Amino acid sequence: xxxxxxxxxxxxxxxxxxxxxxxxxxxxxxxxxxxxxxxxxxxxxxxxxxxxxxxxxxxxxxxxxxxxxxxxxxxxxxxxxxxxxxxxxxxxxxxxxxxxxxxxxxxxxxxxxxxxxxxxxxxxxxxxxxxxxxxxxxxxxxxxxxxxxxxxxxxxxxxxxxxxxxxxxxxxxxxxxxxxxxxxxxxxxxxxxxxxxxxxxxxxxxxxxxxxxx
Numbered sequence: 001x002x003x004x005x006x007x008x009x010x011x012x013x014x015x016x017x018x019x020x021x022x023x024x025x026x027x028x029x030x031x032x033x034x035x036x037x038x039x040x041x042x043x044x045x046x047x048x049x050x051x052x053x054x055x056x057x058x059x060x061x062x063x064x065x066x067x068x069x070x071x072x073x074x075x076x077x078x079x080x081x082x083x084x085x086x087x088x089x090x091x092x093x094x095x096x097x098x099x100x101x102x103x104x105x106x107x108x109x110x111x112x113x114x115x116x117x118x119x120x121x122x123x124x125x126x127x128x129x130x131x132x133x134x135x136x137x138x139x140x141x142x143x144x145x146x147x148x149x150x151x152x153x154x155x156x157x158x159x160x161x162x163x164x165x166x167x168x169x170x171x172x173x174x175x176x177x178x179x180x181x182x183x184x185x186x187x188x189x190x191x192x193x194x195x196x197x198x199x200x201x202x203x204x205x206x207x208x209x210x211x212x213x214x
Contacts, residue, residue: 025162038148040125041111
């Protein structure tokens with residue numbers, strides 16, 4: 001459903017078996033009249049960069065859609081695209097919208113188009129998401145959608161956003177290091193000459209960062 005929170009993070013288990021989860025969403029027309037030209041524009045958890053609320057998010061969980069999107073309304077159509085920057089405009093060929101779900105590792109967005117929604121009408125849609133096995137720290141995948149519709153009384157287009165959900169494996173330890181070449185206790189500078197027979201060693205100055213998960 002369209003939520004009060006802009007973003008929500010859910011931690012998933014690491015080093016577990018592959019699984020398939022069901023992602024279900026609902027859109028309700030709470031306005032006092034019918035709305036037209038309803039477009040539900042969603043992002044999928046496919047690997048790559050996606051834009052979420054003006055922020056660039058890097059999906060790297062290797063999750064992917066594993067079924068066609070099913071909608072409970074007969075007057076709806078579903079489209080898919082590999083273009084992460086696609087808008088809801090079906091007439092723009094650059095958006096690359098197609099009704100065929102082909103390479104699921106490349107599909108970045110989906111579009112559910114509904115001609116109109118009556119007052120208090122509920123539209124639900126769902127799809128299956130495949131999550132790979134043996135996940136490690138610092139992996140994540142974000143999915144969510146926005147609804148663009150036209151107000152029948154004013155003819156003005158409006159937009160509402162769902163809560164964007166991020167599946168995360170949590171943050172793991174990080175090792176940041178600086179490598180230095182040394183002769184004795186002296187660091188070798190850039191372009192410095194080294195005499196034949198001189199012995200030099202490498203020194204690593206490291207900083208370990210650890211993050212405690214809740």
